Structures are given as C-alpha cells and as structure tokens.
Amino acid sequence: MRLKIKVKHLFAIAVALCASVLFLQAFVMPRIEIAMAKKHFEQGTPDGKEELIRVLDASSGNDKWALIRDYMIENGSDLSLIRFDVIAGDGTYQSSTTTSFPNAPRWTGEEKIKYLEAYIEGGPIDGYYVRAAKQLAYEYVTRSRTEDAVRVLERTEQKLPGHVEDQGRELKLARARIYADAGQLDAAERLLTELSGTPQPRNTYLNGNIAALQARITAQRQESASSVSGAVTRSDGTPMAGIGVYLRSSRDVYHSLIESEPYQTLTDSEGKFAFKGVAPGSYALYIGLNFEQIDGWTLPASHDEEWIDLRGGEHLTRNMTLQRLIQLRSPVDQQVITGKTVTFEWEPVEGAAYYTLNGTFPIENGTVGHTIKDHIRSHSIELPIETLYSVVSGYSYKKFGDKQIPDPSNLLGYADPSSRFSWSVEARDADGKLLTRSDGYRLNEQTMGPLPFFYLKEHTLTEPDRLLLEGRTDEALQEYKANYERNGQDSHSLRMIVKLLEISAFIDKRPLDAASLPYLVKLANTDPTGNALPSLISYYGSIGEWAQADRYYGMLNEARQGKVESYPQAQYGRLLLKQGRVREGEEQLRQAQANDPSNRFIGDYIASVIYLSAALDKAEELALLYPERSYYDSSNPDWSKLVRGLKEESEDSNDKTYFDALKEALLVCFSEDKKRIEDWMSEAKFPAMKAFISAVSDVD
Amino acid sequence: MRPEQEFIRKKLDEELGDLHFLKSAEVLERTHPRSWRAKLRAIWNYELELPLIPISASLAVLLAILFVVPFKGDVYKGERRGDSPHADRQLVEAGGNTYWKDDYEKAVEDVEIKDQS
Numbered sequence: 100m101r102l103k104i105k106v107k108h109l110f111a112i113a114v115a116l117c118a119s120v121l122f123l124q125a126f127v128m129p130r131i132e133i134a135m136a137k138k139h140f141e142q143g144t145p146d147g148k149e150e151l152i153r154v155l156d157a158s159s160g161n162d163k164w165a166l167i168r169d170y171m172i173e174n175g176s177d178l179s180l181i182r183f184d185v186i187a188g189d190g191t192y193q194s195s196t197t198t199s200f201p202n203a204p205r206w207t208g209e210e211k212i213k214y215l216e217a218y219i220e221g222g223p224i225d226g227y228y229v230r231a232a233k234q235l236a237y238e239y240v241t242r243s244r245t246e247d248a249v250r251v252l253e254r255t256e257q258k259l260p261g262h263v264e265d266q267g268r269e270l271k272l273a274r275a276r277i278y279a280d281a282g283q284l285d286a287a288e289r290l291l292t293e294l295s296g297t298p299q300p301r302n303t304y305l306n307g308n309i310a311a312l313q314a315r316i317t318a319q320r321q322e323s324a325s326s327v328s329g330a331v332t333r334s335d336g337t338p339m340a341g342i343g344v345y346l347r348s349s350r351d352v353y354h355s356l357i358e359s360e361p362y363q364t365l366t367d368s369e370g371k372f373a374f375k376g377v378a379p380g381s382y383a384l385y386i387g388l389n390f391e392q393i394d395g396w397t398l399p400a401s402h403d404e405e406w407i408d409l410r411g412g413e414h415l416t417r418n419m420t421l422q423r424l425i426q427l428r429s430p431v432d433q434q435v436i437t438g439k440t441v442t443f444e445w446e447p448v449e450g451a452a453y454y455t456l457n458g459t460f461p462i463e464n465g466t467v468g469h470t471i472k473d474h475i476r477s478h479s480i481e482l483p484i485e486t487l488y489s490v491v492s493g494y495s496y497k498k499f500g501d502k503q504i505p506d507p508s509n510l511l512g513y514a515d516p517s518s519r520f521s522w523s524v525e526a527r528d529a530d531g532k533l534l535t536r537s538d539g540y541r542l543n544e545q546t547m548g549p550l551p552f553f554y555l556k557e558h559t560l561t562e563p564d565r566l567l568l569e570g571r572t573d574e575a576l577q578e579y580k581a582n583y584e585r586n587g588q589d590s591h592s593l594r595m596i597v598k599l600l601e602i603s604a605f606i607d608k609r610p611l612d613a614a615s616l617p618y619l620v621k622l623a624n625t626d627p628t629g630n631a632l633p634s635l636i637s638y639y640g641s642i643g644e645w646a647q648a649d650r651y652y653g654m655l656n657e658a659r660q661g662k663v664e665s666y667p668q669a670q671y672g673r674l675l676l677k678q679g680r681v682r683e684g685e686e687q688l689r690q691a692q693a694n695d696p697s698n699r700f701i702g703d704y705i706a707s708v709i710y711l712s713a714a715l716d717k718a719e720e721l722a723l724l725y726p727e728r729s730y731y732d733s734s735n736p737d738w739s740k741l742v743r744g745l746k747e748e749s750e751d752s753n754d755k756t757y758f759d760a761l762k763e764a765l766l767v768c769f770s771e772d773k774k775r776i777e778d779w780m781s782e783a784k785f786p787a788m789k790a791f792i793s794a795v796s797d798v799d
Numbered sequence: 800m801r802p803e804q805e806f807i808r809k810k811l812d813e814e815l816g817d818l819h820f821l822k823s824a825e826v827l828e829r830t831h832p833r834s835w836r837a838k839l840r841a842i843w844n845y846e847l848e849l850p851l852i853p854i855s856a857s858l859a860v861l862l863a864i865l866f867v868v869p870f871k872g873d874v875y876k877g878e879r880r881g882d883s884p885h886a887d888r889q890l891v892e893a894g895g896n897t898y899w900k901d902d903y904e905k906a907v908e909d910v911e912i913k914d915q916s
Contacts, residue, residue, distance in 0.1 A: 100850075100851040100852060101848050101849060101850055101851060102848070102849045102850075102851045102854070103846055103847070103848050103849075104846070104847050104849060105843075105844055105845065105846050105847070106842060106843055106844070106845045106846075106847060107843045107844060109847065110843075192897070194890055194897065432910045432913075433907075433910050433911070433914065435914075457895075459894065459895060465892065466894070466895070468895075521893070521894030521895060522894075523894070523895045537895075538894070538895030538896050539895075539896060539897070540896070540897045541896045541897065541898055542897070542898065542899055542902070543902075544902075547898065547902065547906060550893075550894065550906055550907065550910060551894040551895065551896065552894055
C-alpha cells in the first residue's frame, strides 16, 4: 500500500505534530510530572521529595499554592502544638489515627520556611493561609526567632478580610501565646485585652482558650509561680528540636491531650523547653513526636513514677532522654517451647541493675499483661516452666452463648498450648528508675527486630481444660477437683481449682469461703513463686487469725526476697493497724509508701504517724511531700489541708485531751469496723478531726 | 494537408474563433519553472508517493518511545520497592510493640513459612 501526499500536506501534518508536542511539553507534561511527583512523594520513594521540590520550584501560581497546601500545610503542625504522630508520657503512648500520607517524607524546617514564606507572600487568602502563617510562626519559634513569628502572625491578621474575624482572633491568641511563652507578659496581656474587648459568644472554644491563657499569665505573674524547664535529647546526646512538650495536670492525664491545656511548648534548636508561671499541683511531662522520631526509641517513663509535685515558688529541671529499645534474643519469632524450662535472653543494657520480665496473653482485641519475674540481675534467665504456669494475671471476658465469662484461655494462661504469648523486658537502675524497655514503636526493617512471640506446648490439654475452654466452667471445676483427689501432685489442677474458686468469689463479691481454704493453703505451700500468698493473707486477715496472716506474710516476704510489692505490703500494714500493732503497721506502710509513686497509701501512713507521735508538723510535711494525686474528676483528700485543720483545732483546745480523743478516734478508724466508725462520727465534737477520720476510713 | 484535414481545421477555427487561450505563459511557467517562486511552488505541490506500512510502523515506534521514556524510571522504582500505595497504612499493636500492619503481617507470614520448612 502506498500513500500519495503532496509536500505541502506533509508539511502541514509535521507542523501539527510539532504543535501538539509543544502543547504536551508546555501543558500536559508538567501536569503528568506533578502527578508523578505527588505519587512518589506520597509513597515515600527515595527521591520523591527532591522530585516534588523540583516540581514546586518549576510551577507557579495556583499550581504552586495547591502543592504547598496539600503537601506541606495540610499535614503540618499548627501552633496548636498537638499535631504530632505520637504523644508519649506517664508510661503511655498515644498514636494519632489520621496521617494522610504516612510514608511521605518529612519537610525540614528550612524547606518549610522557604515555601511557607512564599505562600504567605503570594498565596490565596483562605483557611490554609491562616494555617500557613501559624506553621511558619511555629518554625520560627522552634528557631528562637520569636520576633519573626509574631510578625508573620500580625501581618497575616492584617491581610485577612473582615468577615473571617474568628480566624483573626485565633491568630491574635497565637501571638499572645508566643509572647507569654517568651515571658513578655505585658505584650501578651495587651493582646488578650484586645481580644476580650470584642467577645464572641458563639465561639466558646476560642473564648475558653483565651481564658486559659489569661489564667496562665496571671499565675505566671505571681511570685509563688513555679517553673519547670529541661531538655529533650537522645541517649547519644543529640538534642531534639521542635518536639512538643506538655506539662499535664494529674486531672487531665486521663484524657488525650487537648489544646486548652495550659502548659504546652516546643523545644528550641538545642532541645530545651521551659514552662514559667506554673500553678501548684501534680503534673506529668509528655512529649509529642513524629513516627520517625519515636521509631526504635522509647521515653523511659513508667506510669505514675514521674510526677512533678509543685507547691509554689519552685524552679525544677527535668530532662527527658529518649533511649533505644532493647532487642530481644530468645524466645522470639513464634518459637515453640516444649521443655521443662524457658530461657529468656535479651541484649544487656548499660547501667542496668536489674530487669523486669513481662508477658502477655492474647485476648480478642489485644492482650492482657502481667509480670513474669521481677528483679532479674542478668540479661538472661532460665525459668522453670512452673514459674510461668503460676503467673497471676488479669483476664478478659468472653461470650459463650448469651453469657459473658472470664476467658478460659486467659485462665489457663501459659498452660494453653494454642495461645501465642509475647514478652518484653524493662531495664532499671539501682534506684528502680526505668532506663529503657523492649516494647515500643518498631516501624521499619531496622527497628522491627525479631517478633516477641512464642508458644508453650509442654502442657497437653486435660479433660477439665477442654471443658473449661468450651465454657463449661462448673463441670471443669468438678473435674479438676476429681483429678486432684486422684493425684495430690497434680499442681496444674490445684492451680486451676484455686483460680476458679477465687473468680467465683470475686464475681459474687464475697470473701473466699472456708471450703476453698485447703486448696489455697496447699497451693501457697507448694508454689515457690509466692503468688498464691496475698489471697491467703487477706483471707486470714478478714477472719482475724492474725498469727496465720503473719506467717504467710513472712513467706511472701521470703519469696519476694524482701521486696514485697507495695499493695500487699500496705494491706498487711493495715492489718497490723487493725490489731492495734500500730508501730509495726507504720513501718510496713512507710515502706509501701516509699515504693509507691502514686502516694495512695499516704493517708494511712500519716494516720499511723500521728497516732504514734502526735507530731502534726511531721505529718503535714509528709502530706506535702507525698500528695495523694487526684485523677479523673475524683478529688482525693488533700492530706496537708486535713492535717492543718487538726493542727489549728488542737491549738484552740486543750492539747492533752485533744490528742487523747484523736488517738481514740484513730483506733476506731483502724478497726475498719463500719458500725464503730459510724457511732464515733455521730458523736464527734471536733469538725477537723471528724473530716480527717472520715478521709482515713475511705482510703482504699 | 489533405482536403478533409483542411476542412476540419477550418471548422475548428470557426467554432473556436471566439475562444482565446491567454495563460500559455503560466502553463509554461508551471511545467518548466524558471523563477525561484515558481520553483518553490513546484516543490510545495510535489506529490510524494510513500509506502504506508513502513512509515506508520516507524511512527508508532517513535510515539511509543516518546511516551514510555518519561515513565520508565517510575516503572523501575515501583518494581524495586515492590509495594502498593500506602496512603491508607495502618498501625497495629502486637506483643507490646507498635508496627505498620502490612510489615507486621508480612513478618508473621515469613516466620510461619520458615517454621513450616
């Protein structure tokens, strides 16, 4: 086939082709390039960021603004300071659930400053414009360029059209906050005055934030105001700049971080932060990080261990050092263990005095955790499998038919051969302070390490185990009892009998009955872990057999090598108070109090101190030193206030008779006899004494 | 000239006597161009005869190259990473750790394959 064509027509076709190529180059290819760059950036391909920057630099007008808006401003941190991937503190880690492009590379501060400045210079004035200004201000603040930050916010505010008043007010508030953080209180207050000059009844959220900042500045001006400062670094000394730092009140820590919490800041280029003008109270430091910053690292803070108690006029320094996660060695990667012992091994941690080995049982939507062994001095330990079987753990509930019963797999614990268990370790120094742990964020190949899972298949399921797993709890209990009758050495059946009896007592909200006792006694006497002893001590305590309670507490102390957990120790201390053995009780409570950072036993301890020495000054000092913290909305007693009340009351009356009455009242209170306490209350003459006794009687 | 021819000629002269051919110069100019303009026009209107199959085939190849080259790098990278878009990547908590769900599932799968072999 041949085609006849004139030169002029051929020429016309060529021209048309060239034109279309030019058109493609000029209009279509850049679109494709932008689309490709976007895709690569979102997927986190190695040079995705460079590609996007190239496209950004090459584009102009609306294209450029759209790119900056979608890939920089949208995911960026506003001055609200809480837009971090992970908020860590008080032993908890909260991951944000929304990240549009989790794999997208991060912008460096310099890159953000360059493009955000351009956006502020020429970008369209809309909601993103305000965010761009806040983010640019944020970058300036982290570089200690306070003046630039304030300037950009002020200029943006002036540029905004009249009808977006709320956004303008937000910018003004942000400016006031920056001034307050920088200690320029007059400037901050001037802005707040301007803001409150035009109240907006609609925007209660903004009004709340304005009030919170005003309150903070007022506190900051007071002479009694405290300050908390420090630095956030990695263990190798690298400062962490631009990290969110939050000083959160014990009344706020139960909910996730919100913008209206008053003490929020960012670390500067040296990782330093400072909160000035902090009101008295109990606080915990939290930090906000991005995924890459926490990946493979941990903030070594245990729940309830890092409280900062401010009474006024203090200037505290608290540094936070991120530590590398401990790598586990064995058993890992779902190893199946069938022998009589399990050897746990992990990478040693420099400066660690001992380790705590923790485990988890799987439940439907997560895990339940427990301690397998505490105070391990080496970085490996060979445990008899019986130790694992004796672990005491919580349990979840599982639905069988229309009934919810304790998950049988959790009750079997390490004796369930189909369960996949996991483990982790914590390293602590000689003072018991957490150094680092093995569990944390493991988000890439290098940090993932081996999976901390293993199976135990030493135990084969018995008939009652099967009944239990089918949800036929009562039949299982009968069978366990029958098995134990036949074979007195059947420690598995014995353990399961005690577990099931304890659970049924717990569900019926009654103490263990006398029929359960022989099993508990037998288990307590044969189980070397001592895990069965606390129930036995509280049983004998509840029926007033003090000698038995003492004996089993002695056994617990031995099994724990003198390091009884604070809760059973405090309970034992209270048992001693109940018997009138106040001096011994005070000693136990003192030790329990020293090991319990939550200070929940302080009331009992103070009461025993007052009973023994009548030293109200000392009691007040203790109350101030170890305040019982108020969580959630509950208000726990303010012991220092209560003791102060006693002091004032004792000064007003005859000292001798007042203390005699107080001692008598305390004995009534220690007896835990509700009737006696109520009778005393109804006849009480001294209101402060009545308040104190009432508070001690309520101590958990 | 024979008498019939003579007659036809006369007849023709009579019949075409009213018609005058004026563009002989132009026709000559076209068939035998002399000026550069005329030469150009001749080339402009020159009729080429092209073999359709080889031409369209080479055009197709050219177009294909033009379109594939800009995307080639992309295909290569995609293959190397071997993964799909992660815009909806999820975190999962397992064994006390927090992993990316897809990484975690792959690691578990790898471990299980290793166990079976």
